[in-house]
Amino acid sequence: MASKKRRFEQLQAAAATAPGETKKYVDPFQQQVVPKIEEVGKKLEGKGRTLLYGLVAVIVLLILVFLVMRWSRSSGGEAQRALGKAIETSQSRVTDTPPAPGSVAEKTFKTEKERAEASITEFQAVADKFGGAVGEKAKYFVAVNRLTIDRAAGLAELEAIANTSSEVGKLAKFAVAQVKADDSKLDEAAAIYQELIALSDPIIAKETLNFDLAKVYEKQGKKTEAADIFFKIAKDASEAKDLDGKTIPLTDTAREAKEKLKTLDPERAKQIPEPTPDSPFGGGGAPPINFQ
16 A cells, blocks of 8 residues: 555654643644554555554554664664664555656565565564564564454454553554554443553654544444544544644644544534644734735
């Protein structure tokens, strides 16, 4: 899926907000990474169950690449190069169109299945050779890619990884929740989302986790609980400030939460104003214009 390919260097901005900060800031992950995930989701929306697992892969692959990059700053050499090469394979374009004459050569695959199989082979080789932290990340990539070709096996591998308390384990838990929700195992999915939300650092932006939990509640018929979460997401986002204390636009997730709230509880939705960007002139607005 060509839309999975992204400029992963932007994920380095996904640092946690300062502890103990009383001011309401926007998580850099939420501000920079989530919109890209949502963009992919819109392209996949309505295209069936198979592509849902592609979307799960997009989300977790994006986040894990950030973790790999953070890890690579404290390590290097052969393991880093091998993992990077496998990541490049997993993000190769899927196309049956031959490259144009004179174009830069790149690795491509004719089908998603072929790319997943090649990626699994490379990541497994990394895991077998290096072990340790890089091996754990490689095994995670193996499981995510396996979702494309054997969902049951991929899910089993993710569940095994999710039993750990590491960053990769948290990402695996999130992926498991996504799959459980799609399989209509809503109680299990909700429990996993709640567990992640309760963590001080769940890796996934809490806005994303809460939004997905609200969607599960909505499917369960718990309209009030879903509306409460959608309201909080949209309200918090409407009040969010950047590091300079200036109002920022709603994230796509917050906008969608507000739209869902309009359906579930139209009156509460009216309580959430569209944030007005601060004027560069200060004072909350542009200076008056004298037409005389």
